[in-house]
Amino acid sequence: MNNYGTQCVDTLRKTASLLRKDVLEMIYDVKDGHPGPAYSAAEILTALYFGGILNVRPDSPTWEYRDRFVLSKGHACPLLYAALMRRGYFSEKEKYSLRKINSRLQGHPDMVKTPGIDATTGPLGNGLAMGVGMAWALKHQKKTSRVFVLAGDGELQEGIVWEALHVATKYSLDNLYIFIDHNKRQSGGQVSDVSGILPLMEKFEAFRLSCREIDGHNFKEIFSAIRESEAETRPSVIICNTIKGKGIDYMEDDNSWHKRVPTEAEFINGIRQLEGNNR
Amino acid sequence: MNQKSTRRAVTEGLFDVIEKDMSVVLVSSDSVGVIKAQDFIAKFPSNFIEVGISEQAAMAISAGIASCGMTPVYVSYAVFATQRACEQLRNAVSYPKLNVKIIGANGGMGSGEREGVTHQGLEDLGITRTIPGITVLSPADAGQVRQAMRAVTEQIDGPVYLRIGSGRDPEFWSEDTPFEFGKCRTFFDDGEDLVIFGHGFVLPYIKMACRELSSRGIKVRGVEVATIKPLPEKEVLEHLGSCRAALVVEDHTTIGGLGSAICETSSAFCPRRIIRIGLDDRFSESGTPEELFEKYGITVHSIVEKAEEALSNTISIRS
Numbered sequence: 001m002n003n004y005g006t007q008c009v010d011t012l013r014k015t016a017s018l019l020r021k022d023v024l025e026m027i028y029d030v031k032d033g034h035p036g037p038a039y040s041a042a043e044i045l046t047a048l049y050f051g052g053i054l055n056v057r058p059d060s061p062t063w064e065y066r067d068r069f070v071l072s073k074g075h076a077c078p079l080l081y082a083a084l085m086r087r088g089y090f091s092e093k094e095k096y097s098l099r100k101i102n103s104r105l106q107g108h109p110d111m112v113k114t115p116g117i118d119a120t121t122g123p124l125g126n127g128l129a130m131g132v133g134m135a136w137a138l139k140h141q142k143k144t145s146r147v148f149v150l151a152g153d154g155e156l157q158e159g160i161v162w163e164a165l166h167v168a169t170k171y172s173l174d175n176l177y178i179f180i181d182h183n184k185r186q187s188g189g190q191v192s193d194v195s196g197i198l199p200l201m202e203k204f205e206a207f208r209l210s211c212r213e214i215d216g217h218n219f220k221e222i223f224s225a226i227r228e229s230e231a232e233t234r235p236s237v238i239i240c241n242t243i244k245g246k247g248i249d250y251m252e253d254d255n256s257w258h259k260r261v262p263t264e265a266e267f268i269n270g271i272r273q274l275e276g277n278n279r
Numbered sequence: 280m281n282q283k284s285t286r287r288a289v290t291e292g293l294f295d296v297i298e299k300d301m302s303v304v305l306v307s308s309d310s311v312g313v314i315k316a317q318d319f320i321a322k323f324p325s326n327f328i329e330v331g332i333s334e335q336a337a338m339a340i341s342a343g344i345a346s347c348g349m350t351p352v353y354v355s356y357a358v359f360a361t362q363r364a365c366e367q368l369r370n371a372v373s374y375p376k377l378n379v380k381i382i383g384a385n386g387g388m389g390s391g392e393r394e395g396v397t398h399q400g401l402e403d404l405g406i407t408r409t410i411p412g413i414t415v416l417s418p419a420d421a422g423q424v425r426q427a428m429r430a431v432t433e434q435i436d437g438p439v440y441l442r443i444g445s446g447r448d449p450e451f452w453s454e455d456t457p458f459e460f461g462k463c464r465t466f467f468d469d470g471e472d473l474v475i476f477g478h479g480f481v482l483p484y485i486k487m488a489c490r491e492l493s494s495r496g497i498k499v500r501g502v503e504v505a506t507i508k509p510l511p512e513k514e515v516l517e518h519l520g521s522c523r524a525a526l527v528v529e530d531h532t533t534i535g536g537l538g539s540a541i542c543e544t545s546s547a548f549c550p551r552r553i554i555r556i557g558l559d560d561r562f563s564e565s566g567t568p569e570e571l572f573e574k575y576g577i578t579v580h581s582i583v584e585k586a587e588e589a590l591s592n593t594i595s596i597r598s
Contacts, residue, residue, distance in 0.1 A: 064348065111346070111375050119346065120375045126367055129336045133343020133351075136328055140304070141347065160367070163333030167340060171328070 004052035004226075009219045015086070016046040020247045021274040022082035026098040028267045032107075033099065036257035038079035040183035040216070040242035041150060047222040048148060049083040055145070058088040061115040067145050068118040068134050072127025073152035073181060074108040075259075080117070081105050089116035125158030127151070128178065132164040135176040135235070149178045154186025157195045162207070168235040169208045176235040177226065178209075181216065183244035185255045204237045216240025248273050280483060281450045283421035285443040289314040289382050292428025293352065297323060300432060304328060304344060306353040308337040313384050314354050314443075334359045338367035338379075345377035350432055357383030357400025357442060358391075361407055368438075373412045376437045380428075386417065386442035387530030388558065388575065389480055389568035396562045400442070405535020407440040408508045415508040417442040417478040417529075417537075418458060419451040423505065426458035434460055444480055445568075451482045461506045463514040470498020473586055474518045477528040478505050478537055480568075481577055485528050488582035497586065510540045516549045524552040524589040528582055530572075533557040554585045 020042050027033035048054050055067045071080050078098060085092055097103035104113045108122030121127035131149035138145045168176055188194045204211045210232040214221035229236035245251030248270045262270055297303050305316060309332045320327045330337045334355055341351040360383045372379045383403050385391040391399025407415045414435050418427045424443055431439040467489040477485045482503060489501045502518055519525055527538035538555030545551050558575055572578055
């Protein structure tokens with residue numbers, strides 16, 4: 001088991017570009033959404049859903065022995081919808097229903113409406129705490145299922161994150177893997193300007209979590225970090241250094257793309273860039 | 280008046296419930312002592328999670344546990360469970376209809392007593408009632424709480440808020456009286472001038488007031504409404520329809536609780552003069568329950584006075 005990372009990195013890169021393209025098309029169509037925060041996490045989600053990490057069954061989304069994935073930074077959900085769609089949880093026809101009335105693809109992840117979503121998230125910090133509850137329950141039930149959480153770096157300013165982490169440590173939830181999408185930007189600007197949350201590593205270490213820091217756009221580093229974390233008897237945190245808006249040059253590190261809709265010219269340009277990567 | 284702890288009744292209820300359902304898990308934010316659950320934990324150590332003093336995480340962790348098919352029972356003070364963790368209660372628990380049972384201690388000023396206003400749940404019912412999908416219960420006494428624990432785990436698949444007291448709670452019903460989810464229950468029935476609705480630990484005061492009113496020749500009916508939401512609307516309307524006026528007495532602010540719920544139903548379907556007796560849009564303070572009820576106007580005397588006022592106003596309006 002767990003021989004992930006054997007997939008061709010080129011294939012995964014193409015998948016990540018495909019997901020980014022889906023995200024841009026969805027946001028451009030509905031004229032609303034958060035492209036920047038989705039793009040920084042594209043390789044992490046690609047590794048999870050297409051790199052063989054998540055043990056899930058798209059034809060049975062609530063299979064009780066599945067691994068759980070919690071997108072705690074819920075505003076990046078168009079990326080998750082793209083991943084679920086490409087894994088076959090729902091058809092491509094639903095793609096353009098994002099944020100529209102009567103849609104299963106809500107503005108933030110919705111475990112009631114959307115197949116494949118394990119937690120209703122978006123209110124920052126809650127997803128991570130729910131992930132801790134899941135990891136505790138799955139251990140209690142003696143299941144081997146694991147819980148993967150993706151949280152933002154800005155999100156770490158929420159007190160509930162640290163409340164939940166001391167619980168994760170106390171119960172040695174070694175079935176819990178927390179990715180931090182460390183793109184260093186949040187809605188209001190640079191994380192370092194908005195708050196005093198940085199540096200991160202020392203804080204997680206002080207909470208007695210197993211910590212690693214990697215390039216969050218490098219598949220090999222993502223897979224190695226997970227393999228190393230699996231050997232731990234503690235909950236793991238993987239700090240992924242990322243670039244907000246990664247994948248389209250005009251978005252990269254331009255924080256206005258935290259929530260912004262591309263113009264027609266920007267859309268065409270963006271799709272061209274992503275298709276270029278997809279060749 | 281005999282007293283029995285509604286807090287300990289939660290633990291007794293947990294013992295009852297776990298006999299049939301091992302998926303029950305007690306979630307504590309350093310609140311084991313609140314319900315004196317040490318013996319439950321000793322007997323079922325793996326059906327217990329202590330998250331420390333962190334109510335928001337406790338609520339969201341409960342949601343996560345419930346999402347894996349277990350039934351978390353999260354115990355805290357009413358004010359912290361419903362206000363500090365309110366957003367988690369709404370978004371993490373209630374919207375996804377997760378099967379989390381929330382127990383709020385010190386519900387009301389009489390139950391919060393000497394702790395003072397910071398530890399008294401004065402708005403808990405109003406807050407939980409406004410969130411879609413939560414069942415909101417305020418059982419009358421310890422016997423009712425113990426039985427309600429079984430009802431909420433066996434009969435309700437979804438979030439429940441259950442209000443309990445201080446541990447020095449008056450007994451109202453005989454111990455073998457069943458808890459009836461979703462129903463009104465008449466405890467005094469002398470006629471059809473006035474109906475007095477109430478719930479929780481003020482029911483003994485209402486009963487005494489009913490006796491006094493009856494001795495003054497007023498035909499009065501006392502009705503317990505322990506299911507605040509969903510309100511047993513049909514029964515409430517039947518009572519309203521058969522009486523000329525109503526009072527609602529509760530240890531809660533007069534905004535948002537049972538009084539508001541009954542007024543909302545009444546105004547749409549059966550308009551009646553309804554006077555709400557409770558904390559009148561203000562905070563309380565430390566003191567004994569008796570002193571607090573006296574100072575803030577939840578007394579036999581005030582109920583009698585308002586009852587007469589309600590009826591006289593009704594008559595004067597009609598003439």
